[in-house]
Amino acid sequence: MSFWQKYNSIPRTGRLWIGVSTLLVAYFGGELVDRMYENRLVEDEAERRLKHQELQGKQTQNNPNDKQ
Numbered sequence: 001m002s003f004w005q006k007y008n009s010i011p012r013t014g015r016l017w018i019g020v021s022t023l024l025v026a027y028f029g030g031e032l033v034d035r036m037y038e039n040r041l042v043e044d045e046a047e048r049r050l051k052h053q054e055l056q057g058k059q060t061q062n063n064p065n066d067k068q
Contacts, residue, residue: 007015 010018
């Protein structure tokens, strides 16, 4: 018995639940991954800006006569 035959032997409501639950898991999984990716981009940008500010602060300390 092939997979398709086994699947078709499940009652219609069971197949409907399988389909709907699969779609929901795929949708919300995609949303979760997108949110994680966006958060990582924001964190990377924040780290980059913080390092830039720290570098600017060190340069100012090394050259106190420089006016900004």
